[in-house]
Every structure is written in C-alpha cells, then in structure tokens.
Amino acid sequence: MPLLRLLMLIACLATALPAHAHDGIVVVVVRHAEKADDSRDPPLAADGEARARALAATLAGTKLDLAISTQLQRTRQTAVPAAEAAGIEVSVRPIDAANASRYGAELARELRALPPGSTALVVGHSNTVPGIVEALSGRPAAPMPETQYDRYTVVLLDADGAARVITSRY
Numbered sequence: 001m002p003l004l005r006l007l008m009l010i011a012c013l014a015t016a017l018p019a020h021a022h023d024g025i026v027v028v029v030v031r032h033a034e035k036a037d038d039s040r041d042p043p044l045a046a047d048g049e050a051r052a053r054a055l056a057a058t059l060a061g062t063k064l065d066l067a068i069s070t071q072l073q074r075t076r077q078t079a080v081p082a083a084e085a086a087g088i089e090v091s092v093r094p095i096d097a098a099n100a101s102r103y104g105a106e107l108a109r110e111l112r113a114l115p116p117g118s119t120a121l122v123v124g125h126s127n128t129v130p131g132i133v134e135a136l137s138g139r140p141a142a143p144m145p146e147t148q149y150d151r152y153t154v155v156l157l158d159a160d161g162a163a164r165v166i167t168s169r170y
Contacts, residue, residue, distance in 0.1 A: 025157040026119040027111050027136055031129050032074040034149050044077045056081035058170045066120040070095045075123045082121055104131035112157060137163040
C-alpha cells in the first residue's frame with residue numbers, strides 16, 4: 001500500500017506540472033465493489049458502499065479527469081464517490097454479448113487517446129478487469145476471482161507506448 005500511495009502522489013504531482021513535464025497517462029482499473037445479491041443488476045451492498053468511499057479516499061488528491069463504468073449499477077455506484085470528489089460525471093461504456101470480446105481493446109484505444117497528463121478511473125467486472133489491464137499494458141493480467149473486490153491496478157502509459165503496471169489492494 002505505501003508504494004501505491006507514493007505512485008498516486010507522483011501521479012498527482014506530475015499532472016499538476018506543465019504538459020511537457022509529464023507525457024503519460026495514468027489509468028486506475030478496479031472491479032466494482034461488493035454487490036447486494038446475485039441478481040442481474042444488483043446495487044452495492046453496505047460493504048460495497050464503504051469500499052466505493054475507500055476508493056474515493058485512495059484517489060483523493062489525484063487529478064481525476066475521467067471515470068468510466070459499465071452500464072450496470074454496481075459499477076456506476078463504485079465509481080460515483082471518486083467522480084463526485086473530482087467534480088466529474090461517470091461515463092458509461094456499455095458491455096454486452098455483442099461487444100464483450102472487443103471491449104477491453106476498444107476501451108484501451110480510447111484511454112490511450114487521452115491528452116498527456118490525464119488520469120482515468122475504470123470500473124469493471126471480475127471477467128473484464130484482467131482483459132482491460134492486458135489491452136492497456138500489452139501483458140497478461142492475473143485472472144480475478146469472483147470473490148475479489150479489493151484489487152487495484154494502476155497502468156502508467158508512457159508517450160512512447162510503453163506501459164508499467166502496479167497491482168495492489170485497497
């Protein structure tokens with residue numbers, strides 16, 4: 001966790017510098033927080049609401065420019081506290097059977113096109129987070145168990161296309 005906080009501090013400081021001083025993009029990728037039940041589109045459980053607030057606290061002080069979630073309420077509800085703290089809206093990128101196979105790649109293209117110095121939060125699902133991280137970084141990402149809600153992956157995208165990945169817990 002100390003390494004993650006240091007990384008976020010560096011990202012925050014770097015985004016406050018002139019654009020030429022920071023030529024990369026920071027993408028934070030998380031799974032939605034704990035859900036209330038196993039229905040098709042459940043809201044967050046009380047533990048999930050607390051985790052969403054913890055995510056917002058973890059990102060406090062970063063210059064969050066974009067927050068993306070799927071259309072399902074558990075992902076939106078996970079992103080909202082951090083987005084509200086940053087003064088931005090959550091952007092919804094729907095996922096369904098028709099686009100599931102290309103979702104990560106399309107999202108990675110969109111994120112790589114952000115202006116230098118941008119920071120984005122992406123909230124996905126246990127079956128989409130590894131693919132998003134892999135599409136962004138070009139490296140395989142560990143599978144995410146259905147019971148894991150606290151994995152936090154930061155992908156640093158350099159202007160030359162190189163990517164660095166740091167995975168932690170929050």
